[in-house]
Amino acid sequence: MVIIRDLHRHYRLGNVVVRALNGINLTIYTGEFFAICGSSGSGKSTLLYLMGGMDRPTRGELIVAGQNLARQDENQLAEFRCRRIGFIYQNFHLIPSLTAWQNVEIPMIFNHLPRSARRQIAMQRLQEVGLLERSHHRPNQLSGGQQQRVAIARALVNQPALLLADEPTGNLDNSTGKEVVALLKNLVSINQVTVVMVTHDMNLVEQADRFVRLQDGRIVESN
Numbered sequence: 001m002v003i004i005r006d007l008h009r010h011y012r013l014g015n016v017v018v019r020a021l022n023g024i025n026l027t028i029y030t031g032e033f034f035a036i037c038g039s040s041g042s043g044k045s046t047l048l049y050l051m052g053g054m055d056r057p058t059r060g061e062l063i064v065a066g067q068n069l070a071r072q073d074e075n076q077l078a079e080f081r082c083r084r085i086g087f088i089y090q091n092f093h094l095i096p097s098l099t100a101w102q103n104v105e106i107p108m109i110f111n112h113l114p115r116s117a118r119r120q121i122a123m124q125r126l127q128e129v130g131l132l133e134r135s136h137h138r139p140n141q142l143s144g145g146q147q148q149r150v151a152i153a154r155a156l157v158n159q160p161a162l163l164l165a166d167e168p169t170g171n172l173d174n175s176t177g178k179e180v181v182a183l184l185k186n187l188v189s190i191n192q193v194t195v196v197m198v199t200h201d202m203n204l205v206e207q208a209d210r211f212v213r214l215q216d217g218r219i220v221e222s223n
């Protein structure tokens with residue numbers, strides 16, 4: 001699903017070059033539940049966002065779901081993100097003025113699905129995450145765990161090849177976090193999605209099929 005060879009991402013700040021990623025080599029297989037861990041500033045988010053086509057490498061090879069992302073232009077990357085990637089954020093990133101089902105519907109609008117199909121799929125996804133009875137609630141009427149479950153439903157509606165999660169439990173208490181990860185693992189095995197998750201939480205790392213630990217933009221540990 002992901003092939004990364006000698007990947008670099010450098011930022012230039014005046015005369016200083018920050019080497020956020022400094023020669024990453026990594027292969028992630030289809031269907032894996034994969035964790036990226038490491039201390040703050042080690043390059044985790046940079047790596048995740050590159051895999052999602054939200055940023056471009058300084059150099060190196062980056063092939064995701066069969067597409068060579070380093071060679072794609074902005075339009076191709078936008079299309080890739082829309083069709084192939086689902087994203088889950090620490091802060092859920094739901095639109096406050098929209099209900100749960102309207103939030104879940106959004107990626108399908110970008111994918112030009114007709115309204116009736118959108119509604120049916122959104123409701124089905126909300127049922128899968130156990131929130132059908134909350135479908136008309138807005139985010140501020142839902143708990144953090146419920147909001148993250150809505151975000152998971154939204155991330156899966158376009159049947160992405162790869163689900164990227166940036167600290168998905170970072171804003172949840174321990175037990176809610178565990179429930180959300182169990183749900184995520186269950187849904188991805190049913191939907192045959194590959195998951196790459198950034199986390200500080202070693203309990204979550206233990207639940208992953210494999211992990212890498214980053215330090216100063218390099219992989220220093222893996223299993």
Ligand SMILES: Nc1ncnc2c1ncn2[C@@H]1O[C@H](COP(=O)(O)OP(=O)(O)OP(=O)(O)O)[C@@H](O)[C@H]1O
Pocket residue numbers: 011012013018019020038039040041042043044045046047
């Ligand atoms: N746009 C940018 N411009 C300059 N430097 C950046 C930029 N984005 C990230 N960096 C730097 O790149 C390094 C890696 O950042 P990154 O956000 O990937 O780390 P992280 O491991 O995800 O950290 P955290 O756990 O705190 O989110 C850091 O030193 C950071 O300051």
